Amino acid sequence: MENVDRILAAYGITPASVQAITSRLSKVQTHQAAFALKRSSLHPERLDRWLMVVQGKHNFYREGVPPVYQTLQENFYVVDEGEVYYLMPWLERHRTDEPDHPYEMLFTTLGKIHASSSKRYPIDYEAYALAIRKQKEKLQQDREELLGLVERFESQTYMGVVPLLVCTHYKDLEHVSAMLDRWYDHYEADLKEDPEMEHSVLHGNLRPSHVQEGAPLHLLNWEKTKLGNPSLDLAAYFKEEWRYADSNMTNPPYYLHSYEEHRQMKKNEESLFMLHLLHPGRYLKQIRQYVDAPLKADTPAVVQELTQTHRQLAQALHAQAYFQELRDQEEQEDGEGGSD
Incomplete structure (x- = not known):
C-alpha cells in the first residue's frame, strides 16, 4: 500500500x-x-x-x-x-482455518449477535415449495450425473488416483444425497406449518481464521456481512471446521446448546441448517473441474480438496442423524399422545 x-x-x-x-x-x-x-x-x-x-x-x-x-x-x-x-x-492471531479457540464462547457470542438483530418475516409458502421441488429435481440430476461418472471411471482399464477416490467416496455421496432429499421434504413441511423465517445480521464469511480468542471473543472481517437466516452463519462455520481431520467439533448439538441459550432455532431453521450442511455442490464442482481438464489438474491438490469435502459431508451425515432421531422421537410422542 x-x-x-x-x-x-x-x-x-x-x-x-x-x-x-x-x-x-x-x-x-x-x-x-x-x-x-x-x-x-x-x-x-x-x-x-x-x-x-x-x-x-x-x-x-x-x-x-x-x-x-x-x-x-x-x-x-x-x-x-x-x-x-x-x-x-492489531490483534495477534493465527491466520489459518485450523481452529484453536473455545467453541462454547464462539457460539455464545454468535447467539448474542444473531439475537440482537433478529426479525421475523412472513414467507410465500407456495413460492418456497416450488423452489424446493426444483432443488429436488436438480439433486436427482446431480445424482444421475455422479453415477454416470463413477460407471465411466470403473470401465477404464487404468483408474487414476482421482477417479479411484471418487469411486471410493460414491456410496457416502449417494447417502448424503438421499438424506438431503429427505431434509428438503422436512423443510417444505416445516414451512407449511410455520410460514415465517427469521433474519439477522450475519457475519457472511464465518470460519476459524475469523475468530479471535479473548475476553470478549471477537469475530473478525465483517466485510461480507448481510441479512439472512442465521443458519447460514452456523453452517458456514461447521463446514469449514469439519474439513480438518483434527477437528474436535464432532457433536454439533452440544455446541448449539450454547448458541440456543441466547437464540432458539425454529424447526424450519433446523431443516434449513441441514440443507446447507448436506449439500454436495462443492464436491461435485471439484469433480466437474477435474473431468473437464484431467491433464491440467493438480492431482495432489484435487485429492486434498475432495478428501476434505468428503470429510465435511461425512460429519454432516452424523449431525443429520441426530436431528432426524429427535424428529422421530417427537413424532412418536405425538402419536402416543393422540392415541390416549
Whole structure:
C-alpha cells in the first residue's frame, strides 16, 4: 500500500514502521501502539450494513466485533483512490482455518449477535415449495450425473488416483444425497406449518481464521456481512471446521446448546441448517473441474480438496442423524399422545 502515510494522516497517526502482511492488510507500528490497516473489499451497497455492525446500531451486540477507529473527521473509514480503508487495533492471531479457540464462547457470542438483530418475516409458502421441488429435481440430476461418472471411471482399464477416490467416496455421496432429499421434504413441511423465517445480521464469511480468542471473543472481517437466516452463519462455520481431520467439533448439538441459550432455532431453521450442511455442490464442482481438464489438474491438490469435502459431508451425515432421531422421537410422542 503505497498510500499508507496519506491514509494514516486522516487518523492523525505517524507510523514508525509499516509491515505488509497481505495485499490487503498492513501492520502499522507507532511508538505507542500497533494498528491493523485494512484495504477492504466492501462494496457501496454493503457499506451501510458494515457501519451498522461496527457502530453497534439498532441494538446490535457490539461486544463480539473488534473496535474500528474513527478518523479526525469522525468517520469509520477512509476512501482513497476509490477504495475503502479502515483501522483497527492489531490483534495477534493465527491466520489459518485450523481452529484453536473455545467453541462454547464462539457460539455464545454468535447467539448474542444473531439475537440482537433478529426479525421475523412472513414467507410465500407456495413460492418456497416450488423452489424446493426444483432443488429436488436438480439433486436427482446431480445424482444421475455422479453415477454416470463413477460407471465411466470403473470401465477404464487404468483408474487414476482421482477417479479411484471418487469411486471410493460414491456410496457416502449417494447417502448424503438421499438424506438431503429427505431434509428438503422436512423443510417444505416445516414451512407449511410455520410460514415465517427469521433474519439477522450475519457475519457472511464465518470460519476459524475469523475468530479471535479473548475476553470478549471477537469475530473478525465483517466485510461480507448481510441479512439472512442465521443458519447460514452456523453452517458456514461447521463446514469449514469439519474439513480438518483434527477437528474436535464432532457433536454439533452440544455446541448449539450454547448458541440456543441466547437464540432458539425454529424447526424450519433446523431443516434449513441441514440443507446447507448436506449439500454436495462443492464436491461435485471439484469433480466437474477435474473431468473437464484431467491433464491440467493438480492431482495432489484435487485429492486434498475432495478428501476434505468428503470429510465435511461425512460429519454432516452424523449431525443429520441426530436431528432426524429427535424428529422421530417427537413424532412418536405425538402419536402416543393422540392415541390416549
